[in-house]
Amino acid sequence: MNTLIINAADDKILFSLITDLESYTTTHINSRENFDKIMILILNFLNEHDSNLDKISEIFVNQGPGKISSIRNSIAIAKGIAFAKNIDLYGFLSEQLTDKDVDQLVKIDKKNFTNINLIKPLYSS
Numbered sequence: 001m002n003t004l005i006i007n008a009a010d011d012k013i014l015f016s017l018i019t020d021l022e023s024y025t026t027t028h029i030n031s032r033e034n035f036d037k038i039m040i041l042i043l044n045f046l047n048e049h050d051s052n053l054d055k056i057s058e059i060f061v062n063q064g065p066g067k068i069s070s071i072r073n074s075i076a077i078a079k080g081i082a083f084a085k086n087i088d089l090y091g092f093l094s095e096q097l098t099d100k101d102v103d104q105l106v107k108i109d110k111k112n113f114t115n116i117n118l119i120k121p122l123y124s125s
Contacts, residue, residue, distance in 0.1 A: 001057045004046070004081075008074040009066025009094050013038070015045045024049045035073050042077070053081060058088040065094060 005016040012027040013034055026045050028034045034041060046052050061078035064071045075091070082089035 002051060002055050003058050003060065004042075004056045005060045006042070006074050006078050007062040008035075008070040009062040009064055013041070013070070013074070015042060017046065017049050017051055019051075022049075030067065030070055032069075035070070038073065038077055042081075053085050053087075056081075056085065056087055058090065060090050060092055063091040063093055 001020060003016075003018040005014070005018070007014040007016075008030060011030050013030050014025060014027050016023065016025045018024075024045075028041060043053075046056075059078050059082055061075055062071070063075065078089055081087065
């Protein structure tokens, strides 16, 4: 099972790929320029680790709280990928992460996460 995690709630856009054997993470500055090319960044990240969207079985996306446009864009991208590739999509909240360790998401029971149809952003003020 390969899991893609998209977390753009903070000052950096974080992508993680978790496979049965390895875990890879990369970050990018949370900027408009990077959101303009976020799909390219995701595809390049997967390609660097010998993966692609066809190998992803689930996606986790941070619902917030965080920057409004970052949360909205990352959820839209995650929903688009999940819909196009028929991938399970789960939303999580920042407070569900201990020490910002995204690897723990794949170990938590999926009942604790919001599914694709119910993901709603939580914006910070």
